[in-house]
Amino acid sequence: MKTTLLFKRCIFVFILALLAGCPWEGMNKDRDLEYDLESENPSIAAGVINGTADFSDGFENEQAVKLIIKLEDTSLADAASIKLSEITIDTFETVPIQFTIGFNPGDIKEGMSYSVSATLYSLDDNGNETMSHINTSNFPVLTNGFDNTVNLLLDEI
Numbered sequence: 001m002k003t004t005l006l007f008k009r010c011i012f013v014f015i016l017a018l019l020a021g022c023p024w025e026g027m028n029k030d031r032d033l034e035y036d037l038e039s040e041n042p043s044i045a046a047g048v049i050n051g052t053a054d055f056s057d058g059f060e061n062e063q064a065v066k067l068i069i070k071l072e073d074t075s076l077a078d079a080a081s082i083k084l085s086e087i088t089i090d091t092f093e094t095v096p097i098q099f100t101i102g103f104n105p106g107d108i109k110e111g112m113s114y115s116v117s118a119t120l121y122s123l124d125d126n127g128n129e130t131m132s133h134i135n136t137s138n139f140p141v142l143t144n145g146f147d148n149t150v151n152l153l154l155d156e157i
Helices: 002-020 042-046
Strands: 048-055 064-073 082-089 097-102 114-123 129-135 149-156
Touching (some): 048 114, 064 129, 082 097, 114 149
Parallel strands (some): 048 149
Antiparallel strands (some): 114 129
């Protein structure tokens, strides 16, 4: 019986020692790394991404209803991206479509990955709004050597 009590105490002390050595600070799953507004990365400090959206096929803009463009945090592998900003364009005069999407520079962390995605909705033959084009490639921006400009290419679904 005394051996069992001694064993339990040893396990308890061992677990406490392990926990004492854990780096609890900075392990926030919400990525509590702070962005330094004095950063040397002017792409982040600008707070905007400029770009164009073009189409790989014979796009006919008279059927287009809206183009939704999103800035997303794509840092986490095997997890859904996190939307940081979104704009909707519903006027299409020329192709490629030019856009500017704003974002909060404080949301951007050096070393993380960010990309821009787009979805075009058009009217089908019955007059219903449906997804007609999406980007099928990754278009990184802002960090890891990428700046705040992007040229999207959308493919027909």
